[in-house]
Each structure stands twice: as C-alpha cells, then as structure tokens.
Amino acid sequence: MKKGKLFGVGVGPGDKELITVKAIKILNNADIVFVPVMKNGDKAAFNIVEEYIKDKYIVECVMPMCRNLEKLESNYNLIADTIERELKKSKNVAFITLGDPTIYSTYIHIDSIISQRGYETEIIPAVTSFCAAAAKLNIPLCIRNEPLIIIPASNVKLKNYLNLNGNKVIMKAGSLVGDVIDILKKESMANKSYIIERCGMENEKIYNNIDKVEKNEEYFSIIIIKDN
C-alpha cells in the first residue's frame, strides 16, 4: 500500500451540529482538506466545517455536475490527479462531502479511482439528508415491515417505483422538482408528500402541501412520500 491516505469525510446534511465526532477528529488530523465547490460558487460542505479547518491547507475543487459520463469520468480523474500529488508526499488528505459519502456522492467516484491507484482510502459515514428531513418533519421514514425506497428524480422508471408499496424518498430533484410535483399530483400522491428545501441550512423551507411549492429548482430538495 502506498503512503498517504485519503479520507472521504461525510459532514452531514447542512446543520453544523449534525457533524460527527469522528469527522471532526479526521479533519483535525488531516494535512490537507479538499473542499468541493459547486459551479454557482456554493460551498455547502465547507460552511459546515469552516471552524474546524481554519489552520488547514485547503484546496477548492469545482465539482462536475453534467450528465455526460465520459466527461464526468475525465473530471474525476483530474481531481484524483491533484489528490494523488499530495498522497505521494505522504500527506493525509480529507475530502469533505455533504450528507453521507455512500449516498449519491460525487466523492465516491474519486475514492474508487484513488483506491485503484493503490492508495488506502477510508469513508467516514454521516447523517443523510433524508434522515434529517424526516426528523425535521417529525415523521418516521419506515416502521415495522415497511420498505423504504430511495430514488433520484432523474430515474426514468421513477413512476414505477412510486407505485410500489412502501415509503419513498426522491433525491436530487433540483431542476426536475416541477416534473416530480406533476407526477405526484397525477398519481394522487400529493396529499401524502412532503418537500424540504435546504434542510438545516439557511433559507430552509418545509412544505406539507406540495401545491404551495415554488418551482425554483432548488438543488437541495428532498421529497418524502408516505404510504400510510
């Protein structure tokens, strides 16, 4: 195994207090912290950990968000190259990521590349956005024998999954939030749907009635549909 180690540090859904003790410890021990930045300049993950990484060397990297897989892969490789330069110097690198690293994170692709290049990687799990959203709504995501189906808004079979028995979480609604709302209305699910935008962050919005949702394409939108 080569020398430096990469830590994928989940920092939770947005509320600064929903970070784990382990994430803080890993950040304290890191030599360098990689911070994902969205194209619009949003640094949601950085905002959560800002106070813990004041004395760290920080590298900002703009995360690719396109749907072209080839272009994505080439972008991930570029970021991995930058990380590998530090690992080669035996540095411990922490890469922060919003929510949990194993749930639809961009980080996980970089982890996989670095791991294939022969370096040790470790994932630090975190509170997911959907658990934080359910907690804020004060509703269970699943009880007893109920299934829970997590699905991105962009899945072409979304409607099929919505019609299965079980509670559902629709992730990454973003620009598709209007389309999803239309589907929920057509499938008579509007009255058992909840939408939370920017859960635990500034400008959080909670809708118990999806008719009132402003179709503003908020990137951090979680939709929960309860079966019962």
Next chain:
Amino acid sequence: MKKGKLFGVGVGPGDKELITVKAIKILNNADIVFVPVMKNGDKAAFNIVEEYIKDKYIVECVMPMCRNLEKLESNYNLIADTIERELKKSKNVAFITLGDPTIYSTYIHIDSIISQRGYETEIIPAVTSFCAAAAKLNIPLCIRNEPLIIIPASNVKLKNYLNLNGNKVIMKAGSLVGDVIDILKKESMANKSYIIERCGMENEKIYNNIDKVEKNEEYFSIIIIKDN
C-alpha cells in the same frame, strides 16, 4: 403546548465516534435520559453515550420486541406514561436510540404517543447502520440514477423487492438471517451480497462471501446487495 419536552436522540450505529455534536449537546442539556435495554440485557445505545451522561438521572426501560401489535402498543403506552410523569414536572427528557430515530426505531412510536398527548417532541437524526456498513465495506450504496431499496427481512414480499432493479439493504435480519441467505443463494445474488454483523461495535464481523456466514442469529446484522 405542555411544558416538558421529549428529545429522541439518535446515537448512531455503534461506533462511539459516530455520534453527532448535536446529540451530545442535547444529552448535556437533558434532565433525564431514558435508555432502552434489550431483553438479553444488551444496552448498545447506552454503551455509545455512557461517558456523556455520567451525571444524569438515567431510567432504563426494557424494549418490547414481540410481533403482537396490540401488546406492543400497550407496552409503548406504558413507557410513554413513565416519560409523561417527568414531562409533567417540566423536565427535559432525552430518549436515546441506536441508529437513526426515523429508520425502524422503536422510539418513534413513543414519540408519536407523547406528541398526541400534547407535548413537544424533537427528533435528532443520526448515522444509520446501513451507511456505516457501506462505509466499512468501502462501497457506495447508490450512485447516479440507481434506486436504493431498504427492506426488513420480515417483509413477506422480500423476494419481489430483491428482484427489482437497484441496490438493496436488508435490515433486522436477526433470527431470519439463515432464511435470507437461502433466498439470496436461490436468486443467484450470493456473489453480490455483503453481510456485516455488529458494525462498529465489539465483535464486528464482515462477510464478503455469504457462504461463510455463521447462522448465529445476530440481531445487529445488515445485508447489502449490489446490483452492479
């Protein structure tokens, strides 16, 4: 709204460092901490927070685990009665629960009863067992457009859900772990299944090959099945 407040505090999956800053803060501020105890005396949630609640008044309550709904409901009401006595004295009560409170927790039923009785309740979300298990295995639970299906081993339609496209997490395998393994073998899913027992706790066991699983009915078992 009546005076005392109930906090359902998720303490994470088992690793003591996977507790959130918020959970620790709520425990620090609580007057009384309710600690669930399993019938066999196991206090997994207590073990995580022991150091934070040394100076607190602790009430242990044995959690009902039977499948008789009526009996369960009556047991939940008994626990709620005990909690309500404290709330009536305007005490802040923290009820700790393993994993996240919105994912198959017993706590959520008590929250609902206390809430219906007119008290304020708040859920503190936490790292789920399945996120911790995936992190330990260093595999994503879902990427890109993949659905993720969470389902308890006891769901009678388990096999139907296992045959859907998407990655799956089978929860609460416990005494059913042998049956689930038989299903996974029959459905040719054995080679893409992982089992973690007691993730992040003492005696943790990880199986990348389910043929090697000892059918010991471990309560804290998570099964992850990857589609690709």
